[in-house]
């Protein structure tokens with residue numbers, strides 16, 4: 770199979786993180802998390818890192834062009850021979866256009882595959898307000914306090930992997946969750962019409978089911 774770059778479209782709580790993690794563990798793919806990459810640049814004090822640090826400290830949003838510069842650097846340097854997953858990118862129309870240019874020019878040896886994670890809003894909200902995350906920054910495992918979830922931890926207070934304390938994120942309250950979904954839906958709409966206008970096919974994946982079943986469906990999509 771030609772090297773592919775996978776983009777997962779899905780609202781917060783749709784399970785992009787869990788699906789990406791399974792692809793990394795089961796298929797040996799490489800995942801880019803823009804959030805982690807930002808932190809790494811800041812830690813390593815790179816030129817990009819210094820700019821990001823400056824923007825965040827002055828209360829500005831990190832600009833599209835800065836994020837794109839960082840993603841380009843990551844994609845071009847040493848990611849050959851892998852299937853790649855972009856997590857959290859592209860998030861805006863400007864980023865999607867940038868990536869499209871990159872794929873036509875410097876990265877023409879990659880195929881772009883867009884997977885759209887389909888889930889009802891009601892399920893999303895209940896997943897998000899019941900989400901628990903590991904407080905260990907190096908681990909960041911995600912759990913659920915929902916009784917029928919496959920992500921329920923063995924001990925409701927502790928991470929299965931590293932035994933750190935599990936916490937609820939402040940932005941996982943129902944009110945904030947509804948706001949985040951609204952913003953997400955608006956951005957996603959722009960991105961989807963962009964890809965539709967280029968006749969790029971979106972592959973739909975039903976994620977209204979346990980993650981292991983979702984992963985089996987996904988496996989059929991990538992290895993028909």
Ligand SMILES: [Zn+2]
Pocket residue numbers: 903904905908909910928929930931932933
């Ligand atoms: Zn942990």
